Structure formats: C-alpha cells, structure tokens
Amino acid sequence: MNGRLRAGLVQLCVSDDPGRNLPVTRDLVRQAALGGAGWVLTPEVTNLLGVSRELQQHLLRTEDEDPTLAALRADARDLGIWLLIGSLALKRGGTADGDDRFVNRSFLIAPDGGIRARYDKLHMFDVTVSDSESYRESASFRPGDRAVLARGPDQAPMHVGMTICYDLRFPQLYRALAQAGAQVLTVPAAFNDTTGAAHWQVLLQARAIETGCYVLAPAQCGLHATHADPDRRPRRSYGHSLAVDPWGQVLADGGTEPGVTFVELDPDAIVRARSRIPSLTHDRKFAGP
Numbered sequence: 001m002n003g004r005l006r007a008g009l010v011q012l013c014v015s016d017d018p019g020r021n022l023p024v025t026r027d028l029v030r031q032a033a034l035g036g037a038g039w040v041l042t043p044e045v046t047n048l049l050g051v052s053r054e055l056q057q058h059l060l061r062t063e064d065e066d067p068t069l070a071a072l073r074a075d076a077r078d079l080g081i082w083l084l085i086g087s088l089a090l091k092r093g094g095t096a097d098g099d100d101r102f103v104n105r106s107f108l109i110a111p112d113g114g115i116r117a118r119y120d121k122l123h124m125f126d127v128t129v130s131d132s133e134s135y136r137e138s139a140s141f142r143p144g145d146r147a148v149l150a151r152g153p154d155q156a157p158m159h160v161g162m163t164i165c166y167d168l169r170f171p172q173l174y175r176a177l178a179q180a181g182a183q184v185l186t187v188p189a190a191f192n193d194t195t196g197a198a199h200w201q202v203l204l205q206a207r208a209i210e211t212g213c214y215v216l217a218p219a220q221c222g223l224h225a226t227h228a229d230p231d232r233r234p235r236r237s238y239g240h241s242l243a244v245d246p247w248g249q250v251l252a253d254g255g256t257e258p259g260v261t262f263v264e265l266d267p268d269a270i271v272r273a274r275s276r277i278p279s280l281t282h283d284r285k286f287a288g289p
Helices: 018-034 053-059 067-079 165-169 171-179 193-211 267-276
Strands: 005-011 039-041 082-090 103-109 115-120 126-130 133-136 148-151 159-162 184-186 214-217 221-223 236-238 242-244 250-253 259-265
Touching: 005 018, 005 214, 005 242, 018 039, 018 067, 018 259, 067 082, 067 103, 103 159, 115 148, 115 159, 126 193, 159 171, 165 193, 171 184, 171 193, 184 193, 193 214, 193 236, 193 242, 250 259
Parallel strands: 005 039, 039 082, 159 184, 184 214
Antiparallel strands: 005 259, 082 103, 103 115, 126 133, 148 159, 214 242, 221 236, 242 250
8 A cells, every 4th residue: 555644633622703713723734734744634613612503593604605614725725735624513505494403514625625525423412411411412403314435635545434523422334434445534523521531532442443444533622612602601522632543552642732633644554454353344144133
C-alpha cells in the first residue's frame, strides 16, 4: 500500500454562538495543517452546542447558507488539506414533508474545497443518564437513513466510514462499513461527561478491534458556554479525542483541553491486523433466537 498519512484531531469547546466558535476552529485547523497534517478532523457540532430548539431555529442555517461550512471549505482549499468537519447542526431546507427538525451532518472536504461526502447521524441520543440529566436529540434532529463510505485522502488512499457520536454504540453499523471497504472509521463526538468516563475509550477500541480499522474520534471537551441563552444550564463534554489503531491500541489521547492531537496512519497496519484475525470474512448465518 502507499505511504503514511499524518492526521490532526482538533478538540474544541464550542459555545452556543457560532460567530465566536468559528475563529477558534479555524485557528486550530490551521495549526494542524502547519503541524504537517494532511487530514484534519473536527468534532461533532463544530458550529454550536447547547441551545434550545427556539434558539436553534434562530441561529442555524441551511447547508448552502452556513458560514462555518463555507469558511472551513475555503480553509481546506487554501491549506491544501483534507478536512472532516465532524458535524454541523443545520436546517434541512425544503420541509415539504412537514418535518421541521434539523440535521446533524458530517462533511468530508477535499483539498479543492469540494464536498466529497455527507453523512447524517443515524442514531439519536435519547437517553436518561440520571434523575437530573436527560437528552432527547430526536426532538430537534431528524435521523439519517443511510450509511456512508467515502474515498479518503490521496496521500495514503483509504476508504472512510463516516459516523457520529452515539452511533458508536451500534456495532452493526461499523461492521457493515468495514465489510463494504472502510479502512478508517470516523467518530466525531460531543460525548457526555458521565458516559464518556465510563464507555468512550473501550467502545472506540472495540470498534477498531472488531473491524481491523483505524478509528479517529475528535471530540468536544469541557463546559460549553451559553452566551445566547445565559439562563440555560451549560453542558459538559468528556474530551479525550482518541486515535486507535487496527489492533485496538490507543495511539493518541487529546486530554481535556482544546487543541490538536497528531497521529500517523500506516495503511499496512490495517493489512497486518486483518491478516492476523480475519473475522470480517467469518460471518455465519444462524437461527434464532
């Protein structure tokens, strides 16, 4: 296979104000590129986090109108990098079906600034973590309905299986992506602080081991400021952007502060892991339960 690829995982602590978030994101993307990353990845909801549905309706834009997407596409072109925008919260536009929920959409951007692939988050985070902490993502966001496999960076040609955050708990998605040809799985996230401490790393390692893929997971971190809605309780994210190799070893951990974490991807490591444990070819049909 071809040579190695240096990737940069951008860790953010975005607020509910897209205008304040964008300059910070662009600066870290540029730092990653200046550090030699040919592929830069940002977390889930790169544009904003932690606002009410009413404020989302006011602040969010469609894909064609979103300033964060436009700016980051221009940066990818100017820097000559591949860029995974982990996800943006966006208006759908054209809601003739009567469903006015938003989308949580990931973008793979090529060095010419073009959008190579889009993925809408499949699994909605509808959970009750404790008596005082619950989430109903499906109330605001419409789930996607298809898995997405994309051709990735040219420096070390690899196919990319695109996922987002809560998808991580559904291993069948990752197996399907790997069996369709994915060699790198992206899991941009804004993982809850409580569940992150308990499950984040072990789930990412499991997905890598099960598939023989690299797993790249840029994350949100810290306490997210609420400028637009100061009476709203701030949300806290776990951080710890992780890169896991195809054998399940953690290659890099971004810790708990915003910044860039670098990792070297070796396509031959995928071949080695899958040749040692070729479980992707060992599926058997079974009856029951």
